[in-house]
Amino acid sequence: MSEKVLMKGNEAVAESAIRAGCRHFFGYPITPQTEVAAYFAKRMPKIGGTYLQAESEIAAINMVLGAGGSGARAMTSSSSPGISLKTEGISYICGSDVPCVIMNIERGGPGLGGIQPSQSDYFQATKAPGHGDLHVIVLAPSGVQEMADITYNAFDLAEKYRMPCLILGDGILGQMMEPVELPEPKEISAEDKPWAACGHENKREHNIINSLYLDPAELEQKVRARYERYAEIEKNEVRFEEYKTDDADIIITAFGATSRVAKSAINTAREMGIKAGLVRPITLWPFPKEILAKLADRVKAFLSVEMNMGQMVDDVKLAVNGKKPVYFFGRTGGIVPTAEEIVAELEKINGGAAK
Amino acid sequence: MSIYVISGHYGSGKTNIAINLAYELLNKGTVAIFDLDVVNPYFRTADFTDRMRSDGISVIAPVFANTNLDTPALTGEFANIYSGVYDNVIVDVGGDDSGAFALGQYAEGIANSGDWNHWYVVNFLRTLTLTITDNIELMRDIENAGKLPFTGIVNNTNLGAETTPETVLRSEETAKELSRVSNLPLLFTSVAEGISVGNATTPIKRIRIATKRYW
Structure with missing residues (x-):
C-alpha cells in the first residue's frame, strides 16, 4: 500500500488514469477541469506518454477514437460545454465499439453557463451522450478517493464491454482536496485486444474501426448485438x-x-x-x-x-x-x-x- | 512597509498561510491581502473576504473572483501592493508558474520597495512536489514567470483532515534538504492547531485552517 497523498479530485483522476496504463490524453482546457490536462501535461512527457492539447474538443475526442481504436488506453476530459462538443465523437466511438474514458467535471449551464459546480448534464450523460441507439457507462464518484478508484477501474470496464466509460463529476469534486491512497501502477499491452487496429504484419486479417454500415440489416444486427451487451451491463455492473x-x-x-x-x-x-x-x-x-x-x-x-x-x-x-x-x-x-x-x-x- | 509574496504549487496551502500571516501582522499596523490568484476558480482567499474585512484586514481580489465569469481581471488597485498605502502587504499568488505570471507585472515595484519577502510554500505530500527535484524545478519555473526570486521556504506538509504528528515530523528532513539544495532558509513548518509536534526539529508555526465547506 502506498503512502497517502493530498490531491485535488482532478489530479487524482489524472494520476489514477496513468496508473491504469493510460498513456494517451487528448484535451482542451476548460474550467473547472483544467487541472486534469495540466497534470497530464506535466506527467506524460516524463513517462513516455502523450499529452496533446488539441485545437478543439471535437478534435480531442476524435483523437481518442483513433488511439482507442489502435488498442491504447486513451482518455479525454472536459466540462459541460466541452462535452457537448464531444458528443458527435462519442457517438462514433460507440458505433465503432472502441473503449475509452471520458470525464465531465460539470459546471452551470445551459450554454456557456458558468464555472461553478452543477449536475445538470445528467440527462446528457445517461440518455443522449451522442446520437443513435447507444449507451455509455456513467460513473458518479462522490470524493477524491472514489475519483481515483473509479478512474482506475473505468479503463477495465470500458475494455470489457468495448465502449466509453463516462465519469460524471462536478466542479466541487474536481477542485476539492482530500487524502487519497493511489492504486498500484500497471502495464497494459495493445496486443491483448484482437479487434484493435494496431498493425497486422500480414499475419492476420486486418481490423477495421468503423461506424458506417451500408446495409441496414447489418446495422440493425450490430446495434442489437450491442444492446445484448448493454443488458449484460445492466445485470452485472450496477453499483450504489x-x-x-x-x-x-x-x-x-x-x-x-x-x-x-x-x-x-x-x-x-x-x-x-x-x-x-x-x-x-x-x-x-x-x-x-x-x-x-x-x-x-x-x-x-x-x-x-x-x-x-x-x-x-x-x-x-x-x-x-x-x-x-x-x-x-x-x-x-x-x-x-x-x-x-x-x-x-x-x-x-x-x-x-x-x- | 513590509511585503510578503506567497507562491508555490497549487494546493500547497498558500491561501491558508496568507490568511494566518494577515492576522499575525494585525498588531504591526495596517494589513492588506491581495488575492492575485487568476488560476483557481473555487477555493481561494476571496472566500473569506467578509470575515477578514470585519476583522480590519483590507482584501483586494480580482474583479470577478467567485463569480460565474472566468475572467482574470486585476484592477488598478493592485498597484497599491508597493505604493506604501498599507504597512503590511500580503500577496497570495496563484499556483505554479501559470499563476505566477500575474505577479510579473508587479515584481519590479516589489523588488524596489525595500522590505520584501517571497515565500515558497510546499506540501511534500502533493504528487507533483514529492521530491527535491520536483520542487527545485517548480521554484525555477515560478521565479522565471513571476520575475521575483524566492527568499525563504515554508513547509506546509499536511494530509488535510487526516494530518497526524508523523505526517509533519516525517516531512522535516525533506524540508531541510530542500533548504540546503536551494540555498534558501527554511522559515518555519506550519502545523494546524491541535496537532502535537513536541519533538519537531524545525521552527514550528501554528496555523488555523480556513476552509470552505459545502457539507
Whole structure:
C-alpha cells in the first residue's frame, strides 16, 4: 500500500488514469477541469506518454477514437460545454465499439453557463451522450478517493464491454482536496485486444474501426448485438451506496457531491426524529432500479436532491413506478444545495418534525 | 512597509498561510491581502473576504473572483501592493508558474520597495512536489514567470483532515534538504492547531485552517 497523498479530485483522476496504463490524453482546457490536462501535461512527457492539447474538443475526442481504436488506453476530459462538443465523437466511438474514458467535471449551464459546480448534464450523460441507439457507462464518484478508484477501474470496464466509460463529476469534486491512497501502477499491452487496429504484419486479417454500415440489416444486427451487451451491463455492473436505509421512512436519492450534503442533512433530520436514509447511485447508467423498487415497498416517500432542475428524479420515478410519492429538491446555476434546505424539505414531506 | 509574496504549487496551502500571516501582522499596523490568484476558480482567499474585512484586514481580489465569469481581471488597485498605502502587504499568488505570471507585472515595484519577502510554500505530500527535484524545478519555473526570486521556504506538509504528528515530523528532513539544495532558509513548518509536534526539529508555526465547506 502506498503512502497517502493530498490531491485535488482532478489530479487524482489524472494520476489514477496513468496508473491504469493510460498513456494517451487528448484535451482542451476548460474550467473547472483544467487541472486534469495540466497534470497530464506535466506527467506524460516524463513517462513516455502523450499529452496533446488539441485545437478543439471535437478534435480531442476524435483523437481518442483513433488511439482507442489502435488498442491504447486513451482518455479525454472536459466540462459541460466541452462535452457537448464531444458528443458527435462519442457517438462514433460507440458505433465503432472502441473503449475509452471520458470525464465531465460539470459546471452551470445551459450554454456557456458558468464555472461553478452543477449536475445538470445528467440527462446528457445517461440518455443522449451522442446520437443513435447507444449507451455509455456513467460513473458518479462522490470524493477524491472514489475519483481515483473509479478512474482506475473505468479503463477495465470500458475494455470489457468495448465502449466509453463516462465519469460524471462536478466542479466541487474536481477542485476539492482530500487524502487519497493511489492504486498500484500497471502495464497494459495493445496486443491483448484482437479487434484493435494496431498493425497486422500480414499475419492476420486486418481490423477495421468503423461506424458506417451500408446495409441496414447489418446495422440493425450490430446495434442489437450491442444492446445484448448493454443488458449484460445492466445485470452485472450496477453499483450504489446505501446510507442509513435500514429503518428509513424517507429515502433521499443523490449522487456525487450532492450526496455528501444529503448525508449531513440525514444526520440532522434523524436528530429531529425524521428517519431519513440515502441511496447514492455510483453507476448512473446502469441505474440502480432494483434497490429503489425494493425500498418502495417499505418506505413512505422518496426525495431526489440534485444540482439541477430535476433530472435523475425521472429515473427514480420510473424505478419507484408509482408505488410511493417521489419529491424533488434542487439548486442550479452553480448553487450547491445546503443541508438546511434539504432538512426543510424532509420536514415538509414528513408533515413537520416528529415529536 | 513590509511585503510578503506567497507562491508555490497549487494546493500547497498558500491561501491558508496568507490568511494566518494577515492576522499575525494585525498588531504591526495596517494589513492588506491581495488575492492575485487568476488560476483557481473555487477555493481561494476571496472566500473569506467578509470575515477578514470585519476583522480590519483590507482584501483586494480580482474583479470577478467567485463569480460565474472566468475572467482574470486585476484592477488598478493592485498597484497599491508597493505604493506604501498599507504597512503590511500580503500577496497570495496563484499556483505554479501559470499563476505566477500575474505577479510579473508587479515584481519590479516589489523588488524596489525595500522590505520584501517571497515565500515558497510546499506540501511534500502533493504528487507533483514529492521530491527535491520536483520542487527545485517548480521554484525555477515560478521565479522565471513571476520575475521575483524566492527568499525563504515554508513547509506546509499536511494530509488535510487526516494530518497526524508523523505526517509533519516525517516531512522535516525533506524540508531541510530542500533548504540546503536551494540555498534558501527554511522559515518555519506550519502545523494546524491541535496537532502535537513536541519533538519537531524545525521552527514550528501554528496555523488555523480556513476552509470552505459545502457539507
